[in-house]
Amino acid sequence: MLPLDAAAYTNRWRTRHPGEKALLSLGLLVLAVALPTWPGAAIVGVAALVLVLGPAGLAPRALWRAVRVPLGFVVTGMLPLLVAIGGQPWIAWDPTGWPRALELGGRAVAALLCLLLFAATTPLADLLPRLEKLGVPPAVTEIASLMYRMLFLLLESIRVIRDAQAGRLGFRTWPTTFRSLTGQGAAVFVRAFDRARRLEHGLASRGYNGALHVLVPARPISPPFLIATTALLAAIVASTLLLAP
Template identity: 35%
Template sequence: MLIIDKLAYQSRWRHVAPHRKAWLYVVLLVLAFSCPPLAQMGLLAGMVLLTCYLLKVSLWRYLRWLMVPLFFLLFGLLGIVFSIAWAPAVPVPHSLTLGPLVIGPDPVGIATAWHTLWRSLAALAATYLFVLTTPFNQLIGLLKRCHLPKLLLEQILLTYRFIFILIEEAMAIHQAQTLRFGYSSPGNGYRSLAMLVGMLLARVMDRYAQMETTLDVKLFTGEFHL
């Protein structure tokens, strides 16, 4: 199972009706986008503590989950904070001059970045709370209640299934390469990784062909019963 599925199935809210969690998610998103930064900080802290309690995980583990999206968020905020001007009429404090170009922090951009930071973190925490407490079968049931096209639901199910096939095949190939000292040196590691990618595509296509054969044997009519 994926770590997301493990956490969702062991959460204290696993038996809560999915439509209630969905409505809570919508309310939290509205608050995250409409409240001032101070309220967003409090909302963020509350959702972090609630998620840790529901999932039975430590605060440090949760903060590690935030590291990857936080890196991209901070990198994107640099474009808001710093402005590039072509010989501005008003001097820009703490700026760097490169010929006629002036690069420096913009006071309006700093305020905008500050609001964007806490708004994004609060929305991200709300998304974590919903996704990590809603098992996949509940999510499919919720999407079905929203009257999404059946074809789209089938595509979601097949994509979800092939994630596990992809991980299973990659782990099997990697283990076989490791037993043959395929990653004993950086050079061998790069060659083994290239072979893994090539073999993975062939193995997944083979598993897909096997699945088609299995469905034909079971007289598959083109529709999955959801």
């Protein structure tokens, strides 16, 4: 299981209605994008971080494992703003790019924490069946659900193939590593195609009629949670207006 999925199934907000968490996370995300980076996005990022580690109960180590790869993309996106191209020399350090880089990084990190607040507290199995009530076509949710389940099977296949190749010294040198990676890609493609074919035959043999019916546990919406969410969003907007230069 991926770290993010493990956190989604073990956090304190696991039994809350996905709509409550969506309102909170998407509301914070809108504020992170609409408000100024300082102090608006900074306040939003701190609020999302406190909610993830506090009420949601996500462990700091699990949070770091989930956020480290997206943070790498954020840092990569900041680097081009620190250089100037086209002058003499052709590429040079631009000392005036720091404000723009920090603004971009701050807003991106705040938005990332807002999305993580929802993704790390809401399993996909709780979300997809409820999307149909919002007008999403059943075919879309079913394809997403099947792809989600196939993902773990393919990851397990990659792990098994990689362990077998490592046991045969397939990663000893650069040529053998390249040969092993190409073979791994071909083997995973064949396995994915075969699993998809067997899945199609299995559904057909069970009388698949265009809809997969699953039991969705009833989760009542908490009015106090909605009131607290609205109060938090209003407080962030008021704080930003008071602290803005």
